[in-house]
Amino acid sequence: MISLDGLACVTGRLVEAGYILRTFGQYVRDGLIPNMFPDGSNEGLYHTADATLWFFHAVDRYLAASGDRETLEVLMPKLAEIARCHLEGTRFGIHVDPKDDLLIQGADGYQLTWMDAMCDGWVVTPRRGKAVEINALWYNALRLLEGWTRGAGDAAAADALAARAEGCQRSFNARFWNPASGCLYDVVECPDLAGQDDAACRPNQLLAISLTHPVLDPARWAPVVETVRAKLVTPVGLRSLAPDHPDFKPTYHGDLRTRDAAYHEGTVWAWLIGPFVDAWLKVHPEDREGARGFLAGFVPQLDEACIGTLSEIFDAVGPYTPRGCVAQAWSVAEVLRCWVRTAPPPA
Secondary structure (H helix, E strand, O other): OOHHHHHHHOOOOHHHHHHHHHHHHHOOEOOEOOOEOOOOOOOOEOOOOOHHHHHHHHHHHHHHHHOOHHHHHHHHHHHHHHHHHHHHOOHHHOEEOOOOOOEEEOOOOOOOOOOOOEEOOEEOOOOOEEEHHHHHHHHHHHHHHHHHHHHOOOHHHHHHHHHHHHHHHHHHHHHOEEOOOOEEOOEEEEHHHOOEEEOOOOHHHHHHHHOOOOOOOHHHHHHHHHHHHHHOEEOOEEEOOOOOOOOOOOOOOOOHHHHHHHOOOOOEEHHHHHHHHHHHHHHOOOOHHHHHHOOOOHHHHOOOOOOOOOOOEEOOOOOOOEEOOOOOHHHHHHHHHHHHHOOOOOO
16 A cells, blocks of 8 residues: 555556555455455455555545546445444454544554564564554545545535544644654553553654645644654665664664564664655755655665665665565655656756
């Protein structure tokens, strides 16, 4: 769902993009889409709290590129079902807290966000509670669905969605802003921290700015982007954790357990440059040249681990050695999308 824009919409593969979205729509179960289909099975695995919310984002980007309202009409019942299941509660403790309209997720033994490393039953970054990007994606999904519902002529349902979105936005800005660090908490009301807030500086907070409908108050965009730039940005993407955190791992190496321990605890992910560039351009809308500068380090990588493509991850410190998969869909997708977006205007 993250890769669809860069790999299919930007490249003009709109027939394929529509097919992918309609296919995933057929596999919605209990308001969730599967995060993978195991080899040899037609049954998907549904242990993900964010893939379904990224589905709304992918539909939005596809509609912007194609104008295909027929596919939207086909998907609307599924999109409405997803929202209802999240409001009422679904698998793995995924539900909206009626006290504040924020989305909670988490179940023992499961890794439900994109930071999903697990080894021998050890969930490395469980992030249970109210995670920053999950709530940014939830708000964006509510606003998108509100607009599509209003466009379909159902004003009452659209108003109900708007009220939910407004509640979520109020609570988000009251709960996630961390004045001590000038950025956002990664998770609030975290069971893994005895109900406290997780102040780790991670790239997840960028989604509160970068999405079509940003949940964060615009007055706080600049300090968040600057904090992320100073602590997380590298020539080949963003660190998954700031170097000043005690759990920071500078390199991704060793046996499986050692690698999994570093996977989201510092390791650089190329795909995260996409949300960063989007957030940067919201704060600096005229600085397309500066935004493209953040992509320069990827050009020599096209001759590195696998010629002509981009790796999944990189070490968190120089020389930023490429690691993991030698060719990764969302790395290629987000760099390509941002490269096209930041291209100089025609003379």
